[in-house]
Structure formats: C-alpha cells, structure tokens
Amino acid sequence: MAKQKLVTVLGPTAVGKTKTSIELAKALNGEVISGDSMQIYRGMDIGTAKVTESEMEGIPHHLIDIKDPTESFSAAEFQKLATNLVHDINERGKVPIIAGGTGLYVKAVTHQYSFSEVKEDEGYRKQLEKIADEEGPVVFHARLKEIDPISYESIHPNNIRRVIRALEVYHVTGEPVSASKDSQPENSPYQLVNVGLTMDRETLYNRINQRVDLMLSEGLLNEARILYEHGVKDCQSIQAIGYKEIYRFIEGKVTYEDAVEELKQNSRRYAKRQLTWFRHQMDIDWFDMTENREEKIRKILHSVAGKLADN
Structure with missing residues (x-):
C-alpha cells in the first residue's frame, strides 16, 4: 500500500x-x-x-x-x-x-x-504551580536537573507548564518523562x-x-x-x-x-x-x-x- x-x-x-x-x-x-x-x-x-x-x-x-x-x-x-x-x-x-x-x-x-498516558495528580500539580510562582522560573527549573537531566536540558526555564508536567510525571511514575522518548x-x-x-x-x-x-x-x-x-x-x-x-x-x-x-x-x-x-x-x-x-x-x-x- x-x-x-x-x-x-x-x-x-x-x-x-x-x-x-x-x-x-x-x-x-x-x-x-x-x-x-x-x-x-x-x-x-x-x-x-x-x-x-x-x-x-x-x-x-x-x-x-x-x-x-x-x-x-x-x-x-x-x-x-x-x-x-x-x-x-x-x-x-x-x-x-x-x-x-x-x-x-x-x-x-x-x-x-x-504519548504515554500518564495519570495526573492534580493536587501535586497545584503545589508545583504555587512553588513555581514563589521560586521563579530559573530556580524552579533546576528541580529537574537531578531527576530528569534530559528534560532539564531540553525544556526552557520559562516553559513552566512543561517543567511542571515533567516533575508531575516523575512524581506519579517514578520514571523521567524523557525516558519514553527513547522508544x-x-x-x-x-x-x-x-x-x-x-x-x-x-x-x-x-x-x-x-x-x-x-x-x-x-x-x-x-x-x-x-x-x-x-x-x-x-x-x-x-x-x-x-x-x-x-x-x-x-x-x-x-x-x-x-x-x-x-x-x-x-x-x-x-x-x-x-x-x-x-x-x-x-x-x-x-x-x-x-x-x-x-x-x-x-x-x-x-x-x-x-x-x-x-x-
């Protein structure tokens, strides 16, 4: 075909x-x-x-x-x-x-x-939104460095929504969101x-x-x-x-x-x-x-x- x-x-x-x-x-x-x-x-x-x-x-x-x-x-x-x-x-x-x-x-x-169908944790996400607002984008973005260095490098600090999602995925699954990209x-x-x-x-x-x-x-x-x-x-x-x-x-x-x-x-x-x-x-x-x-x-x-x- x-x-x-x-x-x-x-x-x-x-x-x-x-x-x-x-x-x-x-x-x-x-x-x-x-x-x-x-x-x-x-x-x-x-x-x-x-x-x-x-x-x-x-x-x-x-x-x-x-x-x-x-x-x-x-x-x-x-x-x-x-x-x-x-x-x-x-x-x-x-x-x-x-x-x-x-x-x-x-x-x-x-x-x-x-796209992995990772379940959401709305309560945790709300916490992250509050933390992001308090810390500012650069400091908040640094939270990714240890748990998901690939996402840390690829996601711009100003893209708060994607930083939050990466942290949320790790919180829910224990795996970095970038791991699925290898497949x-x-x-x-x-x-x-x-x-x-x-x-x-x-x-x-x-x-x-x-x-x-x-x-x-x-x-x-x-x-x-x-x-x-x-x-x-x-x-x-x-x-x-x-x-x-x-x-x-x-x-x-x-x-x-x-x-x-x-x-x-x-x-x-x-x-x-x-x-x-x-x-x-x-x-x-x-x-x-x-x-x-x-x-x-x-x-x-x-x-x-x-x-x-x-x-």
Missing part, C-alpha cells in the same frame, strides 16, 4: 515559512496545516504572526483559530487533529503541508510519537519531505527585529491589552513570546522600551533554539534564504516535486 504524502516547511521564526508553504501549496495542489503551537488561539493574531486571508491566496489553512486563549493545548492533541487532516487531505488527492516552528508538534505527526519510531510512516529554511544569522536577527517593530505598529500592544482586560492571564497561551513581555509593561513591571527589547531578544533566542532542535531532531533538506528568495523557492518547488514523484 502506497504511503500517504506529507511535506513540512520548517525553520526559525521570521525566516519565511508562511510564504514558502503557500507557494508550495499552489504548485502541488496542497493545503497548509499550521504547525505553530500558538496560532491555534483566537484573538492572538498580531503577536503570533498569523497568516492573513489575503496572504493565504486562496490556499486552505488548518489548525488556526481553533481554541480560546484560556484553553490548554498539547502536542498529543495536535498530533490527533493534524494526523486526521493529513489523511483527509491525501484522500482528496491533495498534498498536506505542515508549516511551522514548533518542532515537537510537527515531529509528533511526522513520526507518530506514542519513539525512527522512521516516518509517510512519504515525507522535510524542507528547512535558514539564513545568515545577522540577516535573520534583523528580520526578527523588523517583525517586532511591524507587530507593534500593527497594534500588538492593544491586542495584548484586550486579552489582559478579558482575564487571559495565568494561561498557557500567554507564555507565548510577544505577549508575556508586553504583559510585563501593562502590569508596570518594565518600561515600554525595555519590554520591546526583551521581546526582540527573546525572539532571537527562540530562533536559535528552533534551529538547534531541527538540526538535531529531524532529517531535513536545508535551503539558505538569505538572498534570491524567489529563486530559492523555485528550487524548493523543484526538489519537493521530484521527491514526491520518486515514490
């Missing part, structure tokens, strides 16, 4: 994944599945650089605006929804293209990760083509800084203020870069200038982490988009079309 087709467009923030995925979809009769963990939230458009209707150029996009910002979302939930979409798009004779920078979400689909499948069940976009670091960082300036000019502060005033505060969604920094300004903790600088710095650091993750975790065909972007997109189209036709 022939494998179903699946294309991914991966890379750091601001590298040009949206435009490239749309050009691929136009050429391949495809549809785009957002592989971004924050574009699922309604009302969080500017800060997540959500694709606009005009930018879509008539290409169907999926897994955007499917949750309220007060709701939680997980890689396992993304896997289920995206896997169903991949199947449906293939069944209609089209090519599914996952575009995004949330590596774990994407690989959960491309390699069909098996994950190495091969994809799909006819998979992974496209990676990269560029010169200085150029990328300049694009990130310019994107932040554009977001602010388009109304990011007002978007964040509306969320804040509607009580969207202690939620998974507000851990997103772009909102937590602006919230610090809204709450009077930093000046506007400092919040903007934090946002740019955090975005640049995130881009660096994304590149590191993709280079170590996935087999990707990389394309340097520093110059001649239109020509590079044509090369990508030719490469992907050829690989899909080979099987």
Whole structure:
C-alpha cells in the first residue's frame, strides 16, 4: 500500500515559512496545516504572526483559530487533529503541508510519537504551580536537573507548564518523562519531505527585529491589552513570546522600551533554539534564504516535486 504524502516547511521564526508553504501549496495542489503551537488561539493574531486571508491566496489553512486563549493545548492533541487532516487531505488527492516552528508538534505527526498516558495528580500539580510562582522560573527549573537531566536540558526555564508536567510525571511514575522518548519510531510512516529554511544569522536577527517593530505598529500592544482586560492571564497561551513581555509593561513591571527589547531578544533566542532542535531532531533538506528568495523557492518547488514523484 502506497504511503500517504506529507511535506513540512520548517525553520526559525521570521525566516519565511508562511510564504514558502503557500507557494508550495499552489504548485502541488496542497493545503497548509499550521504547525505553530500558538496560532491555534483566537484573538492572538498580531503577536503570533498569523497568516492573513489575503496572504493565504486562496490556499486552505488548518489548525488556526481553533481554541480560546484560556484553553490548554498539547502536542498529543495536535498530533490527533493534524494526523486526521493529513489523511483527509491525501484522500482528496491533495498534498498536506505542515508549516511551522514548533518542532515537537510537527515531529509528533511526522513520526507518530506514542504519548504515554500518564495519570495526573492534580493536587501535586497545584503545589508545583504555587512553588513555581514563589521560586521563579530559573530556580524552579533546576528541580529537574537531578531527576530528569534530559528534560532539564531540553525544556526552557520559562516553559513552566512543561517543567511542571515533567516533575508531575516523575512524581506519579517514578520514571523521567524523557525516558519514553527513547522508544519513539525512527522512521516516518509517510512519504515525507522535510524542507528547512535558514539564513545568515545577522540577516535573520534583523528580520526578527523588523517583525517586532511591524507587530507593534500593527497594534500588538492593544491586542495584548484586550486579552489582559478579558482575564487571559495565568494561561498557557500567554507564555507565548510577544505577549508575556508586553504583559510585563501593562502590569508596570518594565518600561515600554525595555519590554520591546526583551521581546526582540527573546525572539532571537527562540530562533536559535528552533534551529538547534531541527538540526538535531529531524532529517531535513536545508535551503539558505538569505538572498534570491524567489529563486530559492523555485528550487524548493523543484526538489519537493521530484521527491514526491520518486515514490
């Protein structure tokens, strides 16, 4: 039985994944599945650089605006929804293209990760939330170092929700959450083509800084203020870069200038982490988009079309 087709467009923030995925979809009769963990939230458009209707150029996009910002979302939930979409798009004779920078979400689909059904301990989790609030992210994150050094290295201190979950899993099972990753499948069940976009670091960082300036000019502060005033505060969604920094300004903790600088710095650091993750975790065909972007997109189209036709 022939494998179903699946294309991914991966890379750091601001590298040009949206435009490239749309050009691929136009050429391949495809549809785009957002592989971004924050574009699922309604009302969080500017800060997540959500694709606009005009930018879509008539290409169907999926897994955007499917949750309220007060709701939680997980890689396992993304896997289920995206896997169903991949199947449906293939069944209609089209090519599914996952575009995004949330590596774990994407690989959960491309390699069909098996997420362990670890029972929860709500009482213990509430205790951890209180401790995290008292200790601060860096000190709290250090609790992982002895019990789960792999998760300690892979989870950013600011991702409090994942730190809490790792500690909770160890508390419930006695095993580190990272232990289950060793048994994950190495091969994809799909006819998979992974496209990676990269560029010169200085150029990328300049694009990130310019994107932040554009977001602010388009109304990011007002978007964040509306969320804040509607009580969207202690939620998974507000851990997103772009909102937590602006919230610090809204709450009077930093000046506007400092919040903007934090946002740019955090975005640049995130881009660096994304590149590191993709280079170590996935087999990707990389394309340097520093110059001649239109020509590079044509090369990508030719490469992907050829690989899909080979099987």
